[in-house]
Amino acid sequence: MLKNDIGKNRFLAIMEAMSEGILLINRKNRIAMANRSAEEMLFWAAPLEGRDITDVFSSSTLERSLKSVGRNGDRTSIKVTCWKGSTGDKAIVKGKGREKQYSLSITPIDDKYIVISAEDITEIERLSHVRQDFVSNVSHELKTPLTAISGFAETLTEADLSAEDTKRFASIILKNSTHMQRIVSDLLLLTSLDREEIEPAMKDTSDEAIFSEVKAYTAYRAEEKGMAISYEPAGIAVRCQESLIVQAVMNLVVNAVSYSPAESGIEVRSRVRGGMMDISVQDHGVGIARQDIARIFERFYRVDKGRSRESGGTGLGLSIVRHIAMLHGGTIKVESELGKGSVFTLSIPIS
Ligand SMILES: Nc1ncnc2c1ncn2[C@@H]1O[C@H](COP(=O)(O)OP(=O)(O)O)[C@@H](O)[C@H]1O
Numbered sequence: 646m647l648k649n650d651i652g653k654n655r656f657l658a659i660m661e662a663m664s665e666g667i668l669l670i671n672r673k674n675r676i677a678m679a680n681r682s683a684e685e686m687l688f689w690a691a692p693l694e695g696r697d698i699t700d701v702f703s704s705s706t707l708e709r710s711l712k713s714v715g716r717n718g719d720r721t722s723i724k725v726t727c728w729k730g731s732t733g734d735k736a737i738v739k740g741k742g743r744e745k746q747y748s749l750s751i752t753p754i755d756d757k758y759i760v761i762s763a764e765d766i767t768e769i770e771r772l773s774h775v776r777q778d779f780v781s782n783v784s785h786e787l788k789t790p791l792t793a794i795s796g797f798a799e800t801l802t803e804a805d806l807s808a809e810d811t812k813r814f815a816s817i818i819l820k821n822s823t824h825m826q827r828i829v830s831d832l833l834l835l836t837s838l839d840r841e842e843i844e845p846a847m848k849d850t851s852d853e854a855i856f857s858e859v860k861a862y863t864a865y866r867a868e869e870k871g872m873a874i875s876y877e878p879a880g881i882a883v884r885c886q887e888s889l890i891v892q893a894v895m896n897l898v899v900n901a902v903s904y905s906p907a908e909s910g911i912e913v914r915s916r917v918r919g920g921m922m923d924i925s926v927q928d929h930g931v932g933i934a935r936q937d938i939a940r941i942f943e944r945f946y947r948v949d950k951g952r953s954r955e956s957g958g959t960g961l962g963l964s965i966v967r968h969i970a971m972l973h974g975g976t977i978k979v980e981s982e983l984g985k986g987s988v989f990t991l992s993i994p995i996s
Pocket residue numbers: 896900901903904928930931932933941942946947948949953954957958959960961962963964987
């Protein structure tokens with residue numbers, strides 16, 4: 646079909662159907678036409694027709710690009726950041742997030758008009774920052790033990806070391822490589838949880854079975870610190886990915902042991918509440934300040950880096966717990982008081 650045959654109505658329908666925002670502006674920067682996606686994307690400035698484009702985006706990059714745009718032909722692509730709300734009260738009422746990022750392609754089509762196609766890239770940009778931060782955190786976390794390993798390995802190659810020193814340096818190397826292994830296996834677990842491959846491994850089990858596994862894996866840690874862990878299962882039949890729930894509860898118990906003084910007690914309980922099984926792990930340890938509670942589920946966030954590392958933590962334990970809870974359609978909550986202790990509660994649907 647020749648483009649001429651499409652007809653004006655069909656052409657407008659195509660514009661309206663596009664997911665990109667399309668804006669036609671005149672050489673005085675006034676918007677002459679905007680498609681539906683543009684109106685939706687920039688809802689806080691709607692209706693767009695008749696407005697000055699530089700008011701809508703209030704971006705100096707855009708102003709510069711529009712000034713230097715030619716008569717026709719070449720397309721310029723820019724990224725602009727703008728604040729919803731900068732153009733009127735409406736935005737403050739309606740806006741959700743504040744900062745928005747757009748990718749704009751600016752193409753002059755003739756002496757009179759310029760076409761701008763706009764894409765909201767706020768989420769894409771956010772995810773790319775998250776990924777960059779994550780890679781830099783991982784590198785940093787691995788670098789510390791790696792530096793220790795290569796440093797002490799180098800010392801070991803020196804000829805005149807006593808047997809005692811040799812043994813000491815070798816054990817430092819072992820400790821650091823174990824730590825690296827732990828980080829790597831936690832990262833692999835997080836990655837597999839991200840892929841959400843859970844359905845096939847769901848099985849019927851019980852809180853008793855879960856607790857006894859957790860107990861077997863964590864008893865030696867508690868014994869080391871002279872701590873007693875009491876398990877009080879309510880006797881609940883539950884359908885879940887058992888190994889993951891065991892892993893999650895284990896992470897909570899290991900934390901309770903790590904962040905509590907020697908000789909204190911820990912209580913692990915379960916109960917049914919509205920179709921959910923709640924498993925709570927209560928300790929009488931250091932507690933968590935209010936401002937940290939919001940962040941402890943982030944990857945690599947620790948309140949006290951030294952203490953976490955000393956107890957062999959990777960900073961990934963709680964983000965693994967949160968992933969496992971979400972995979973099951975459940976939640977993880979925490980109540981805590983500084984100096985008094987914490988209660989972490991994992992809730993998952995019973996069936
Ligand atoms: N039971 C707890 N009591 C006090 N602080 C805790 C407790 N559990 C977790 N935290 C805090 O949350 C941080 C993150 O926990 P986690 O993700 O398990 O990492 P890690 O234990 O490896 O440091 C810990 O470093 C610690 O500061």
